[in-house]
Amino acid sequence: MFGVFQRTTMLRTALRHLSKSPPPPVHSQMQFLARGPCLQSVSLSHKLHVGADGSRSSPAAAPHRLPFSRITEEDLALFREILPGRVITDPDLLQSSNEDWLKSVRGSSEVLLRPQTTQEVAKILSYCNSRNLAVNPQGGNTGLVGGSVPVYDEIILSTSLMNNILSFDNISGILTCQAGCVLENLSLYLEERDYMMPLDLGAKGSCHIGGNVATNAGGLRLLRYGSLHGTVLGLEVVSGSFKSAGINSLRRRRKDIFFSFSADCPFYIVIETSGSDSDHDSQKLHNFLEEAMTSSLVTDGTIATEDSKIKALWSMRERVTEALTHDGFTYKYDISLPVERIYQLVTDMRQHLGNRARSVVGYGHVGDGNLHLNITSPAKDPALLASIEPFVYEWTAKFHGSISAEHGLGLKKRNYIYYSKSRSAVELMGDIKMLLDPRGILNPYKTLPDHLK
Numbered sequence: 001m002f003g004v005f006q007r008t009t010m011l012r013t014a015l016r017h018l019s020k021s022p023p024p025p026v027h028s029q030m031q032f033l034a035r036g037p038c039l040q041s042v043s044l045s046h047k048l049h050v051g052a053d054g055s056r057s058s059p060a061a062a063p064h065r066l067p068f069s070r071i072t073e074e075d076l077a078l079f080r081e082i083l084p085g086r087v088i089t090d091p092d093l094l095q096s097s098n099e100d101w102l103k104s105v106r107g108s109s110e111v112l113l114r115p116q117t118t119q120e121v122a123k124i125l126s127y128c129n130s131r132n133l134a135v136n137p138q139g140g141n142t143g144l145v146g147g148s149v150p151v152y153d154e155i156i157l158s159t160s161l162m163n164n165i166l167s168f169d170n171i172s173g174i175l176t177c178q179a180g181c182v183l184e185n186l187s188l189y190l191e192e193r194d195y196m197m198p199l200d201l202g203a204k205g206s207c208h209i210g211g212n213v214a215t216n217a218g219g220l221r222l223l224r225y226g227s228l229h230g231t232v233l234g235l236e237v238v239s240g241s242f243k244s245a246g247i248n249s250l251r252r253r254r255k256d257i258f259f260s261f262s263a264d265c266p267f268y269i270v271i272e273t274s275g276s277d278s279d280h281d282s283q284k285l286h287n288f289l290e291e292a293m294t295s296s297l298v299t300d301g302t303i304a305t306e307d308s309k310i311k312a313l314w315s316m317r318e319r320v321t322e323a324l325t326h327d328g329f330t331y332k333y334d335i336s337l338p339v340e341r342i343y344q345l346v347t348d349m350r351q352h353l354g355n356r357a358r359s360v361v362g363y364g365h366v367g368d369g370n371l372h373l374n375i376t377s378p379a380k381d382p383a384l385l386a387s388i389e390p391f392v393y394e395w396t397a398k399f400h401g402s403i404s405a406e407h408g409l410g411l412k413k414r415n416y417i418y419y420s421k422s423r424s425a426v427e428l429m430g431d432i433k434m435l436l437d438p439r440g441i442l443n444p445y446k447t448l449p450d451h452l453k
Protein backbone atom coordinates (compact mmCIF):
# COMPACT_ATOMS: atom_id res chain seq x y z
CA MET A 1 0.00 0.00 0.00
CA PHE A 2 1.23 3.40 -0.83
CA GLY A 3 -0.69 6.38 0.41
CA VAL A 4 -0.08 10.04 -0.01
CA PHE A 5 -1.70 12.82 1.88
CA GLN A 6 -1.03 16.34 1.01
CA ARG A 7 -1.51 18.99 3.59
CA THR A 8 -0.96 22.64 2.95
CA THR A 9 0.32 24.50 5.94
CA MET A 10 2.34 27.56 6.73
CA LEU A 11 5.29 25.78 8.26
CA ARG A 12 8.69 24.70 7.09
CA THR A 13 9.82 21.12 6.63
CA ALA A 14 12.16 19.70 9.21
CA LEU A 15 14.15 16.51 8.93
CA ARG A 16 15.16 14.36 11.80
CA HIS A 17 18.40 12.64 12.75
CA LEU A 18 18.41 8.93 12.20
CA SER A 19 19.12 8.00 15.74
CA LYS A 20 17.21 9.62 18.53
CA SER A 21 18.73 9.96 21.96
CA PRO A 22 17.01 7.97 24.67
CA PRO A 23 14.75 10.19 26.73
CA PRO A 24 16.40 11.98 29.65
CA PRO A 25 15.10 11.34 33.16
CA VAL A 26 11.66 12.80 32.62
CA HIS A 27 11.18 14.28 36.04
CA SER A 28 12.85 17.27 37.56
CA GLN A 29 12.93 18.15 41.19
CA MET A 30 12.97 21.86 42.04
CA GLN A 31 12.67 22.04 45.75
CA PHE A 32 12.20 19.50 48.51
CA LEU A 33 11.20 19.54 52.14
CA ALA A 34 13.49 17.95 54.67
CA ARG A 35 12.88 14.35 55.62
CA GLY A 36 9.96 13.96 58.01
CA PRO A 37 9.64 11.80 61.09
CA CYS A 38 9.61 8.08 60.56
CA LEU A 39 5.99 6.91 60.38
CA GLN A 40 4.53 3.58 61.19
CA SER A 41 4.25 1.35 58.19
CA VAL A 42 0.88 -0.02 57.06
CA SER A 43 1.04 -3.73 56.48
CA LEU A 44 0.74 -4.19 52.71
CA SER A 45 1.37 -7.12 50.45
CA HIS A 46 3.77 -6.47 47.55
CA LYS A 47 3.64 -8.73 44.55
CA LEU A 48 6.84 -9.10 42.62
CA HIS A 49 6.97 -7.10 39.43
CA VAL A 50 6.68 -9.26 36.34
CA GLY A 51 9.51 -8.44 33.95
CA ALA A 52 9.21 -8.39 30.18
CA ASP A 53 10.19 -12.03 29.92
CA GLY A 54 8.86 -13.15 33.28
CA SER A 55 12.33 -14.14 34.47
CA ARG A 56 14.84 -12.47 36.75
CA SER A 57 17.81 -13.37 34.61
CA SER A 58 17.07 -10.94 31.76
CA PRO A 59 18.53 -7.40 31.85
CA ALA A 60 14.94 -6.26 31.19
CA ALA A 61 13.67 -7.82 34.42
CA ALA A 62 13.02 -5.67 37.46
CA PRO A 63 15.97 -4.97 39.75
CA HIS A 64 15.61 -5.43 43.51
CA ARG A 65 13.40 -2.95 45.31
CA LEU A 66 15.32 0.10 46.47
CA PRO A 67 15.00 1.14 50.14
CA PHE A 68 12.12 3.59 49.73
CA SER A 69 9.65 4.03 52.58
CA ARG A 70 6.42 2.09 52.62
CA ILE A 71 3.11 3.97 52.59
CA THR A 72 1.56 4.48 56.01
CA GLU A 73 -1.93 5.39 57.21
CA GLU A 74 -0.51 8.83 58.07
CA ASP A 75 0.66 9.26 54.47
CA LEU A 76 -2.78 8.32 53.16
CA ALA A 77 -4.43 10.77 55.56
CA LEU A 78 -2.18 13.56 54.32
CA PHE A 79 -2.89 12.70 50.66
CA ARG A 80 -6.64 12.71 51.38
CA GLU A 81 -6.30 16.15 52.91
CA ILE A 82 -4.52 17.47 49.80
CA LEU A 83 -6.77 15.63 47.30
CA PRO A 84 -10.21 15.14 48.85
CA GLY A 85 -12.01 12.27 47.10
CA ARG A 86 -9.12 11.74 44.68
CA VAL A 87 -6.97 9.20 46.51
CA ILE A 88 -7.70 5.77 45.05
CA THR A 89 -6.84 2.67 47.08
CA ASP A 90 -9.44 0.24 45.73
CA PRO A 91 -7.40 -2.63 44.22
CA ASP A 92 -9.91 -3.12 41.39
CA LEU A 93 -9.60 0.51 40.34
CA LEU A 94 -5.83 0.37 40.66
CA GLN A 95 -5.43 -2.70 38.51
CA SER A 96 -5.45 -1.00 35.11
CA SER A 97 -2.99 1.65 36.29
CA ASN A 98 -0.61 -1.01 37.58
CA GLU A 99 -0.47 -2.78 34.25
CA ASP A 100 0.93 -1.44 30.98
CA TRP A 101 -0.93 -1.28 27.64
CA LEU A 102 0.78 -4.40 26.35
CA LYS A 103 0.03 -6.24 29.58
CA SER A 104 3.69 -7.14 29.69
CA VAL A 105 4.70 -5.52 33.00
CA ARG A 106 2.78 -5.12 36.21
CA GLY A 107 3.48 -3.25 39.41
CA SER A 108 1.76 -3.47 42.77
CA SER A 109 1.05 0.10 43.76
CA GLU A 110 -1.70 0.49 46.32
CA VAL A 111 -2.25 4.21 45.90
CA LEU A 112 -3.28 6.27 42.89
CA LEU A 113 -3.35 10.05 43.29
CA ARG A 114 -5.33 12.29 40.94
CA PRO A 115 -4.31 15.93 41.34
CA GLN A 116 -5.99 18.68 39.35
CA THR A 117 -3.60 21.57 39.88
CA THR A 118 0.08 22.39 39.93
CA GLN A 119 -0.15 23.30 43.59
CA GLU A 120 -1.51 19.87 44.46
CA VAL A 121 1.27 18.15 42.51
CA ALA A 122 3.86 20.32 44.24
CA LYS A 123 2.52 19.47 47.69
CA ILE A 124 2.43 15.74 46.96
CA LEU A 125 5.96 15.62 45.57
CA SER A 126 7.44 17.74 48.36
CA TYR A 127 5.87 15.43 50.88
CA CYS A 128 6.95 12.26 49.06
CA ASN A 129 10.50 13.52 48.88
CA SER A 130 10.56 14.32 52.57
CA ARG A 131 9.25 10.82 53.32
CA ASN A 132 11.41 9.04 50.72
CA LEU A 133 8.33 7.66 48.96
CA ALA A 134 8.82 6.69 45.33
CA VAL A 135 6.43 8.15 42.74
CA ASN A 136 5.48 7.01 39.24
CA PRO A 137 3.95 9.81 37.12
CA GLN A 138 1.43 8.38 34.68
CA GLY A 139 -0.31 9.89 31.65
CA GLY A 140 -2.44 7.76 29.34
CA ASN A 141 -0.44 4.60 30.17
CA THR A 142 0.17 3.79 26.50
CA GLY A 143 3.97 3.59 26.84
CA LEU A 144 5.50 0.46 25.35
CA VAL A 145 8.70 0.08 27.37
CA GLY A 146 7.39 -0.41 30.91
CA GLY A 147 8.05 3.22 31.93
CA SER A 148 4.48 4.14 32.77
CA VAL A 149 3.66 1.65 35.51
CA PRO A 150 5.21 1.11 38.92
CA VAL A 151 7.74 -1.66 39.32
CA TYR A 152 6.94 -2.25 43.00
CA ASP A 153 4.73 -0.12 45.23
CA GLU A 154 5.55 3.34 43.86
CA ILE A 155 2.70 5.82 44.24
CA ILE A 156 0.97 6.41 40.90
CA LEU A 157 0.56 10.11 40.22
CA SER A 158 -1.98 10.31 37.41
CA THR A 159 -2.45 13.43 35.28
CA SER A 160 -5.87 12.30 34.03
CA LEU A 161 -7.72 15.10 35.82
CA MET A 162 -5.28 17.75 34.62
CA ASN A 163 -6.99 17.98 31.27
CA ASN A 164 -7.77 21.64 30.70
CA ILE A 165 -6.80 23.67 27.67
CA LEU A 166 -5.65 26.93 29.22
CA SER A 167 -5.36 29.16 26.18
CA PHE A 168 -4.99 29.24 22.43
CA ASP A 169 -3.68 32.16 20.41
CA ASN A 170 -4.96 31.95 16.85
CA ILE A 171 -2.40 34.42 15.56
CA SER A 172 0.76 32.77 16.86
CA GLY A 173 -0.74 29.26 16.94
CA ILE A 174 0.42 28.76 20.54
CA LEU A 175 -1.60 26.33 22.61
CA THR A 176 -1.19 26.20 26.39
CA CYS A 177 -2.67 23.22 28.17
CA GLN A 178 -2.36 20.96 31.18
CA ALA A 179 -0.26 17.82 31.00
CA GLY A 180 -3.21 15.44 31.13
CA CYS A 181 -4.91 16.60 27.92
CA VAL A 182 -5.52 13.66 25.61
CA LEU A 183 -3.69 14.18 22.31
CA GLU A 184 -6.78 13.51 20.19
CA ASN A 185 -8.81 16.08 22.14
CA LEU A 186 -6.12 18.68 21.45
CA SER A 187 -6.18 17.74 17.77
CA LEU A 188 -9.97 18.08 17.56
CA TYR A 189 -9.87 21.37 19.43
CA LEU A 190 -7.33 22.75 16.98
CA GLU A 191 -9.02 21.35 13.91
CA GLU A 192 -12.14 23.34 14.80
CA ARG A 193 -9.94 26.42 14.71
CA ASP A 194 -8.27 25.48 11.43
CA TYR A 195 -5.03 24.45 13.09
CA MET A 196 -3.43 21.08 13.72
CA MET A 197 -1.11 19.42 16.23
CA PRO A 198 2.42 18.81 14.96
CA LEU A 199 2.14 15.31 16.48
CA ASP A 200 -0.03 12.34 15.60
CA LEU A 201 0.24 8.71 16.69
CA GLY A 202 -1.80 5.56 16.95
CA ALA A 203 -2.38 5.95 20.69
CA LYS A 204 -3.78 9.47 20.28
CA GLY A 205 -7.16 8.56 21.78
CA SER A 206 -5.54 7.70 25.14
CA CYS A 207 -2.06 9.20 25.42
CA HIS A 208 -1.61 12.53 27.19
CA ILE A 209 0.41 15.43 25.92
CA GLY A 210 2.46 15.23 29.15
CA GLY A 211 3.36 11.62 28.35
CA ASN A 212 4.13 12.60 24.76
CA VAL A 213 6.52 15.30 25.88
CA ALA A 214 8.07 13.07 28.57
CA THR A 215 8.81 10.37 25.98
CA ASN A 216 9.47 12.87 23.19
CA ALA A 217 7.06 10.84 21.08
CA GLY A 218 7.90 10.59 17.39
CA GLY A 219 4.79 9.47 15.56
CA LEU A 220 3.46 10.00 12.07
CA ARG A 221 4.39 13.63 11.44
CA LEU A 222 7.96 13.68 12.68
CA LEU A 223 9.57 13.73 9.27
CA ARG A 224 7.54 16.80 8.36
CA TYR A 225 7.50 18.82 11.57
CA GLY A 226 10.54 17.56 13.45
CA SER A 227 10.98 16.40 17.02
CA LEU A 228 8.15 17.24 19.42
CA HIS A 229 10.63 18.95 21.72
CA GLY A 230 11.22 21.45 18.94
CA THR A 231 7.59 22.55 19.04
CA VAL A 232 7.27 22.76 22.82
CA LEU A 233 7.81 26.38 23.74
CA GLY A 234 7.83 25.97 27.50
CA LEU A 235 6.94 23.69 30.38
CA GLU A 236 5.73 24.43 33.86
CA VAL A 237 7.70 21.88 35.81
CA VAL A 238 6.67 20.82 39.28
CA SER A 239 9.21 18.60 40.95
CA GLY A 240 9.14 16.18 38.11
CA SER A 241 5.65 16.49 36.68
CA PHE A 242 4.35 19.47 34.83
CA LYS A 243 1.11 21.29 34.60
CA SER A 244 1.07 23.20 31.40
CA ALA A 245 2.80 23.00 28.10
CA GLY A 246 2.99 25.69 25.44
CA ILE A 247 2.82 23.88 22.10
CA ASN A 248 3.29 25.47 18.75
CA SER A 249 0.40 24.24 16.63
CA LEU A 250 0.23 24.47 12.85
CA ARG A 251 -2.15 26.37 10.66
CA ARG A 252 -4.35 23.93 8.79
CA ARG A 253 -5.11 25.03 5.25
CA ARG A 254 -4.95 21.75 3.59
CA LYS A 255 -5.69 19.72 0.56
CA ASP A 256 -5.36 16.03 1.23
CA ILE A 257 -4.36 13.41 -1.26
CA PHE A 258 -4.06 9.73 -0.65
CA PHE A 259 -2.61 7.03 -2.85
CA SER A 260 -2.93 3.37 -1.93
CA PHE A 261 -2.12 -0.03 -3.40
CA SER A 262 -4.72 -2.72 -3.56
CA ALA A 263 -2.38 -5.43 -4.84
CA ASP A 264 -0.57 -7.89 -2.61
CA CYS A 265 2.73 -6.05 -2.31
CA PRO A 266 5.85 -6.69 -0.27
CA PHE A 267 5.72 -3.16 1.13
CA TYR A 268 2.92 -0.72 1.81
CA ILE A 269 3.70 2.95 2.28
CA VAL A 270 1.58 5.87 3.40
CA ILE A 271 2.84 9.33 2.51
CA GLU A 272 1.36 12.58 3.71
CA THR A 273 2.76 15.74 2.17
CA SER A 274 2.55 19.25 3.51
CA GLY A 275 3.40 22.61 2.01
CA SER A 276 2.37 26.24 1.80
CA ASP A 277 1.16 26.57 -1.80
CA SER A 278 -1.50 24.03 -2.75
CA ASP A 279 -1.04 24.36 -6.54
CA HIS A 280 2.69 23.96 -6.28
CA ASP A 281 2.31 21.08 -3.80
CA SER A 282 -0.15 19.25 -6.06
CA GLN A 283 2.19 19.62 -8.99
CA LYS A 284 5.13 18.25 -7.00
CA LEU A 285 3.07 15.33 -5.77
CA HIS A 286 1.82 14.60 -9.26
CA ASN A 287 5.39 14.61 -10.61
CA PHE A 288 6.54 12.33 -7.84
CA LEU A 289 3.75 9.81 -8.42
CA GLU A 290 4.27 9.83 -12.17
CA GLU A 291 7.94 9.09 -11.73
CA ALA A 292 7.32 6.40 -9.13
CA MET A 293 4.76 4.64 -11.35
CA THR A 294 6.79 4.96 -14.54
CA SER A 295 9.89 3.52 -12.91
CA SER A 296 7.82 0.64 -11.46
CA LEU A 297 8.97 1.64 -8.00
CA VAL A 298 5.31 1.41 -7.05
CA THR A 299 2.74 -0.83 -8.65
CA ASP A 300 -0.60 0.45 -7.44
CA GLY A 301 -2.10 3.10 -5.23
CA THR A 302 -4.77 5.66 -4.52
CA ILE A 303 -4.97 9.30 -3.60
CA ALA A 304 -7.42 10.53 -0.97
CA THR A 305 -8.75 14.02 -0.60
CA GLU A 306 -11.54 13.57 1.93
CA ASP A 307 -10.90 13.66 5.64
CA SER A 308 -12.91 10.52 6.35
CA LYS A 309 -10.97 8.50 3.77
CA ILE A 310 -7.67 9.80 5.00
CA LYS A 311 -8.56 8.85 8.56
CA ALA A 312 -9.71 5.37 7.50
CA LEU A 313 -6.49 4.76 5.61
CA TRP A 314 -4.30 6.09 8.40
CA SER A 315 -6.13 3.91 10.89
CA MET A 316 -4.87 0.83 9.04
CA ARG A 317 -1.34 1.97 9.78
CA GLU A 318 -2.11 3.16 13.30
CA ARG A 319 -3.70 -0.10 14.36
CA VAL A 320 -0.83 -2.40 13.45
CA THR A 321 0.41 -2.25 17.07
CA GLU A 322 -2.99 -3.35 18.33
CA ALA A 323 -3.35 -6.03 15.66
CA LEU A 324 -0.11 -7.64 16.76
CA THR A 325 -1.42 -8.13 20.29
CA HIS A 326 -3.86 -10.66 18.76
CA ASP A 327 -1.03 -12.71 17.29
CA GLY A 328 0.23 -13.88 20.67
CA PHE A 329 2.88 -12.56 23.04
CA THR A 330 4.89 -9.85 21.27
CA TYR A 331 8.55 -9.05 21.79
CA LYS A 332 8.78 -5.43 20.65
CA TYR A 333 11.80 -3.47 19.49
CA ASP A 334 11.90 0.16 18.46
CA ILE A 335 15.13 0.64 16.55
CA SER A 336 16.47 3.39 14.37
CA LEU A 337 18.78 2.50 11.52
CA PRO A 338 20.29 4.04 8.42
CA VAL A 339 17.36 3.99 5.96
CA GLU A 340 19.07 1.61 3.54
CA ARG A 341 19.29 -0.99 6.33
CA ILE A 342 15.83 -0.52 7.75
CA TYR A 343 14.28 -3.80 6.57
CA GLN A 344 17.41 -5.94 6.63
CA LEU A 345 17.03 -6.49 10.35
CA VAL A 346 13.61 -8.07 9.74
CA THR A 347 14.87 -10.51 7.14
CA ASP A 348 18.02 -11.31 9.12
CA MET A 349 15.94 -11.89 12.25
CA ARG A 350 13.56 -14.20 10.36
CA GLN A 351 16.51 -16.21 9.16
CA HIS A 352 18.13 -16.21 12.59
CA LEU A 353 14.99 -17.42 14.41
CA GLY A 354 13.68 -19.85 11.81
CA ASN A 355 10.45 -21.45 13.02
CA ARG A 356 11.03 -20.58 16.68
CA ALA A 357 8.95 -17.40 16.24
CA ARG A 358 5.33 -17.29 15.09
CA SER A 359 5.81 -14.04 13.11
CA VAL A 360 8.60 -11.53 12.59
CA VAL A 361 6.98 -8.28 11.51
CA GLY A 362 8.58 -4.97 10.60
CA TYR A 363 6.82 -1.66 10.16
CA GLY A 364 7.57 1.86 11.30
CA HIS A 365 8.38 5.31 10.00
CA VAL A 366 10.57 4.77 6.98
CA GLY A 367 11.29 8.46 6.47
CA ASP A 368 12.72 8.63 10.00
CA GLY A 369 14.72 5.40 9.67
CA ASN A 370 12.61 4.05 12.51
CA LEU A 371 11.79 0.34 12.53
CA HIS A 372 9.28 -1.31 14.85
CA LEU A 373 10.42 -4.91 14.95
CA ASN A 374 7.85 -7.29 16.43
CA ILE A 375 8.39 -10.96 17.12
CA THR A 376 5.39 -12.96 18.24
CA SER A 377 5.05 -16.34 19.87
CA PRO A 378 2.06 -18.20 21.30
CA ALA A 379 3.15 -17.30 24.85
CA LYS A 380 6.06 -15.78 26.73
CA ASP A 381 9.06 -17.84 25.77
CA PRO A 382 12.37 -17.28 27.60
CA ALA A 383 14.23 -19.49 25.11
CA LEU A 384 12.96 -17.40 22.21
CA LEU A 385 13.91 -14.22 24.05
CA ALA A 386 17.43 -15.57 24.57
CA SER A 387 17.67 -16.05 20.80
CA ILE A 388 16.45 -12.51 20.09
CA GLU A 389 18.63 -10.73 22.63
CA PRO A 390 21.38 -9.68 22.53
CA PHE A 391 21.35 -10.54 18.79
CA VAL A 392 18.99 -7.64 18.00
CA TYR A 393 21.10 -5.12 19.94
CA GLU A 394 24.41 -6.36 18.59
CA TRP A 395 23.02 -6.18 15.05
CA THR A 396 21.80 -2.63 15.65
CA ALA A 397 25.08 -1.48 17.16
CA LYS A 398 27.02 -3.06 14.27
CA PHE A 399 25.10 -0.93 11.78
CA HIS A 400 25.33 2.23 13.92
CA GLY A 401 21.65 2.32 14.81
CA SER A 402 19.99 3.25 18.07
CA ILE A 403 18.30 0.68 20.31
CA SER A 404 15.52 3.17 21.08
CA ALA A 405 14.06 5.19 18.23
CA GLU A 406 10.98 6.81 19.74
CA HIS A 407 9.51 4.73 22.57
CA GLY A 408 12.24 5.43 25.10
CA LEU A 409 14.03 3.01 27.41
CA GLY A 410 11.65 2.70 30.34
CA LEU A 411 12.16 -0.39 32.45
CA LYS A 412 12.65 -2.84 29.64
CA LYS A 413 15.54 -1.26 27.75
CA ARG A 414 17.44 0.48 30.55
CA ASN A 415 20.30 -2.01 30.75
CA TYR A 416 20.87 -2.04 27.00
CA ILE A 417 21.71 1.65 26.82
CA TYR A 418 25.43 1.06 26.22
CA TYR A 419 24.71 -0.46 22.83
CA SER A 420 23.83 3.07 21.70
CA LYS A 421 25.42 5.50 24.15
CA SER A 422 28.94 5.96 25.41
CA ARG A 423 29.78 5.46 29.08
CA SER A 424 30.50 9.18 29.48
CA ALA A 425 27.12 10.18 27.98
CA VAL A 426 25.28 7.80 30.31
CA GLU A 427 27.24 9.06 33.32
CA LEU A 428 26.24 12.60 32.39
CA MET A 429 22.59 11.53 32.26
CA GLY A 430 23.02 10.05 35.73
CA ASP A 431 24.54 13.31 37.00
CA ILE A 432 21.60 15.32 35.63
CA LYS A 433 19.12 12.94 37.22
CA MET A 434 20.97 13.24 40.54
CA LEU A 435 20.91 17.03 40.32
CA LEU A 436 17.17 17.19 39.69
CA ASP A 437 16.06 14.26 41.82
CA PRO A 438 18.75 13.71 44.47
CA ARG A 439 16.85 10.99 46.34
CA GLY A 440 15.85 9.23 43.14
CA ILE A 441 12.17 9.02 44.11
CA LEU A 442 10.88 9.90 40.64
CA ASN A 443 10.11 6.88 38.49
CA PRO A 444 12.93 4.72 39.87
CA TYR A 445 14.21 1.63 38.01
CA LYS A 446 13.64 3.32 34.61
CA THR A 447 15.82 4.70 31.78
CA LEU A 448 19.22 4.58 33.52
CA PRO A 449 21.08 1.28 33.87
CA ASP A 450 20.88 -0.39 37.28
CA HIS A 451 24.43 0.45 38.37
CA LEU A 452 23.61 4.20 38.23
CA LYS A 453 20.55 3.98 40.51
Ligand SMILES: Cc1cc2nc3c(=O)[nH]c(=O)nc-3n(C[C@H](O)[C@H](O)[C@H](O)COP(=O)(O)OP(=O)(O)OC[C@H]3O[C@@H](n4cnc5c(N)ncnc54)[C@H](O)[C@@H]3O)c2cc1C
Nearest residue numbers: 139140141142143147148202208210211212214217218219
Ligand atom coordinates in the same frame (compact mmCIF):
# COMPACT_ATOMS: atom_id res chain seq x y z
C1 LIG B 1 -1.14 1.83 19.50
C2 LIG B 1 0.07 2.61 19.94
C3 LIG B 1 0.77 3.36 19.01
C4 LIG B 1 1.89 4.10 19.39
N1 LIG B 1 2.56 4.84 18.46
C5 LIG B 1 3.63 5.56 18.83
C6 LIG B 1 4.33 6.35 17.86
O1 LIG B 1 3.99 6.39 16.68
N2 LIG B 1 5.37 7.10 18.30
C7 LIG B 1 5.78 7.08 19.62
O2 LIG B 1 6.74 7.77 19.95
N3 LIG B 1 5.14 6.33 20.55
C8 LIG B 1 4.09 5.58 20.19
N4 LIG B 1 3.44 4.81 21.12
C9 LIG B 1 3.93 4.79 22.53
C10 LIG B 1 3.21 5.80 23.46
O3 LIG B 1 1.91 6.07 23.00
C11 LIG B 1 3.98 7.10 23.58
O4 LIG B 1 5.19 6.84 24.23
C12 LIG B 1 3.24 8.21 24.34
O5 LIG B 1 3.96 9.40 24.19
C13 LIG B 1 3.03 7.92 25.81
O6 LIG B 1 2.11 8.86 26.35
P1 LIG B 1 1.24 8.51 27.65
O7 LIG B 1 0.45 9.70 28.06
O8 LIG B 1 0.46 7.27 27.44
O9 LIG B 1 2.37 8.28 28.74
P2 LIG B 1 2.53 7.07 29.74
O10 LIG B 1 2.59 5.79 28.99
O11 LIG B 1 1.53 7.18 30.82
O12 LIG B 1 3.97 7.39 30.36
C14 LIG B 1 5.14 7.31 29.57
C15 LIG B 1 6.32 7.89 30.39
O13 LIG B 1 6.12 9.30 30.56
C16 LIG B 1 6.11 9.64 31.95
N5 LIG B 1 5.13 10.72 32.12
C17 LIG B 1 3.83 10.71 31.71
N6 LIG B 1 3.25 11.90 31.98
C18 LIG B 1 4.20 12.67 32.58
C19 LIG B 1 4.22 14.00 33.11
N7 LIG B 1 3.15 14.77 33.06
N8 LIG B 1 5.37 14.44 33.65
C20 LIG B 1 6.48 13.67 33.69
N9 LIG B 1 6.53 12.41 33.22
C21 LIG B 1 5.41 11.92 32.67
C22 LIG B 1 5.76 8.35 32.66
O14 LIG B 1 6.25 8.32 33.98
C23 LIG B 1 6.44 7.31 31.79
O15 LIG B 1 7.80 7.23 32.09
C24 LIG B 1 2.33 4.06 20.75
C25 LIG B 1 1.62 3.30 21.69
C26 LIG B 1 0.52 2.57 21.30
C27 LIG B 1 -0.22 1.77 22.34
